[in-house]
Amino acid sequence: MLGTGGGGDPYIGALLATEALRRHGDVTVVTLAEVPDDAVVLTVAMMGAPTVMVEKLPSLDEVVAPVHALGAYLGRPVTHIACAEVGGVNSTIPVAAAAALGLPLLDADGMGRAFPELQMVLPTLYGVTASPLAFSDEKGNTGVLQTVDNSWTERIARVACVEMGCSVMISGFPMSGAQAREALVPASLSRCIEIGRTITGARHEKADPVQRTVQLLGGRELFAGKVVDVQRATTTGFARGSARVEGTDGAVTLSFQNEHLIAEAAGRTLATTPDLIMVLEHDSGEPITTEGLRYGQRVRIISAPSDERWHSPDALAMVGPGYFGYDIPAHRYDGAVELHDTPTTAALGETAA
């Protein structure tokens, strides 16, 4: 749900977490309030192509290795694991890492949703950098990067990632407990569990899972209709494209780049990144990924607020519509236009986290 159409199929991540829990026992989850100020917190995530990960399945070794490497580099024992991205495959990999490492896991994450690039996390706004960042493959190769900025981290790690087979585990964004408390999105793992319970509970009670989800997330239902057209670009490494959904009251166009970024109706913008846009199966409420969209699906489009800090000018410059190449101001989940929007600042990112 929080993958907002991207982030990869969580199936493998869920299997990996389940297997790690079976082998290593339960993981202790701690809230941000409980983290000591001097804790050493690292994020763990998969970097590369989710399509590769469903073929070259991970081993637990490469999940553990970058944390050990980074702990050694920092010269301090790592005390807590955190989730960088709570949507898609990366939502459950930190669970596997925490189990295999025997470390507590924070009930928090860096985004409160999914985004495609490494630096697109709230800690970036607090001056926490991805570097030093460690990455490992299944063969035992491990690297630690100390870079001048996030963009260099992304560029160098990406080249290494491709060489290593396009699916590596990374650990980075070293934070103290105090920094983590300030910078992360609180209670996001609890939220995931609540969303799951809400949907399965609604199905069980024959209630409407979509409506219940909207209530839980404090969002709104934008539209209900049928997918009548899906356009995908074939020229880049991104799942970039658009989809048109028609219903009894007109049509909505969705623009996506891995994640859903913009929902528009008759030239009117309904919502944009950084707020959340999700496409759900009409009756079951099952989220549909941007890769899984196809003609004929009966869907409902919903939006929900993102963490308030994503709406600052600096944040919008990093994850607003302008950054992704759309020349429109950011709109909140309820359609309100952001006051401080930024012009198109950068070329499209071609990087992946």
Next chain:
Amino acid sequence: MHIGIDVGGTNTDAVLMEGTRVLAGVKHSTTPDVTSGIVHAIEDLRSGHDFAGADIEAVMIGTTHFINALVQAKRLAPTAALRLGLPATKALPPLIDWPEALVEAISAKSYLAHGGYEFDGRPISPLDPDELRAHAADMKAGGIRSVAISAVFSPVNHDLEVEAARILAEELGPDVAISLSHEIGRIGLLERENATIINAALRELASEIVDGLTAAVRRQGIEAPIFLSQNDGTLMDEDYVRLYPVATFASGPTNSMRGAALTSGLETCAVVDVGGTTADIGLLINGFPRETSNEVKVAGVRTNFRMPDVLSIGIGGGSIVDVETGEVGPDSVGYRLTTEALVFGGSTLTATDIAVAAGRADVGDASKVAHLDPALVQRVLDRIAERVAEAVDRMRTSPEPIPVVAVGGGSILLPEELPLFGQVHRPENYAVANAIGASIAQVGGEIDKVYAIEPGRREHALAEVRAEAVDKAIAAGAAPQSVAIVDFDEVPIPYLPGNATRIRVKAVGDLDMGA
């Protein structure tokens, strides 16, 4: 002339065909043993339209034996799953997400070994023959009779699967069957591997069934080649079935849809099969069922088989009607229709009663529904038509108009004209449509791979893949001049460098029956 036979869970249908013309059709209860059902069916065809054994050019059979064996976890061989991929993949070994009972039913053993490829074809690690020999010795000691081999990215390069199979065959001897994942499934290691393990577990049964079917047909003096229906409606010969029994899994619904289409003369259409409890809606494109794009669970195991995409809604002849709301189903009296429906003297208002009251059907005692309010009857029929039309609309892949073919005992519930779609086609010979579907003599070849397409070389790459699929269809027995590409799909893969693209092509041609 050729014969089509569909062995279903309940009924065995058979037809004698001359081209696409039905000379005779029969229906029987399915027998527990394969052979006697086939023998009876052929004998009955002969009494309907006499023929000599030599007149028959081919016998096509659709069977649910294999999927039933898996679902019932019966008659499965002790099976080993060997995966080449170390040091990758070891957190999630083969059989990881299988139901416990099925793992026991195949006395499964799971092995990991070095090997496999990266997405771009570079090796992950070299094969270690000693490691494989040690695994083989353990399989031997464990009484394993069938082996499934999978390798990481074998759809990109299958050399290591083939090489590992050679080494295992040396150690295990010719009586242990070996199934290779690149021949069975597509990208998605666990799903492809699962399908391969299922195939391996069915290999012994496949030989038994094929021997039984062949013996039964030969006993009728028919020496013609025998083919079985695959999930997509194309045929495979008996040698192929022995190797890939898993490819028969969805032939039941596929044959039903293709039979309905053939008898209606439509190549591209939506088929609505209305039974007692559900209406099943599928789509035929150029004579072949549209397939699901998602993972499919079979007997609790996640696979990526190509299965026809069928949408079931809870409307059938036995569906219970709510007198207050006029809503139909999903509850149904099912097989108790002939005792519980009003027209049969029962006390439950069913969809069949509505059809009789409206004069659309003449079953049971119409006087028992004469009291129904005509407005209610009309409201129920309108609601059924509306819901079926919506389901068909949900299934179609584009806004283009598409003809609708209605089949099945419950199709009396459907009007002559369906909202959005117009006239409803009702073919003859529906009772034996499954067997007619099985008798359609086409064979195919399919390619599904990830390609790194260099700039400016796209057309060239696509032409190569198409040619490969055509060659595969010809190798399967298609008359070369009849082969055409019936399905083509190109999906760019996110986050991979070098414009990695997954390409799927299916070529199909008419079976060369003279050969």
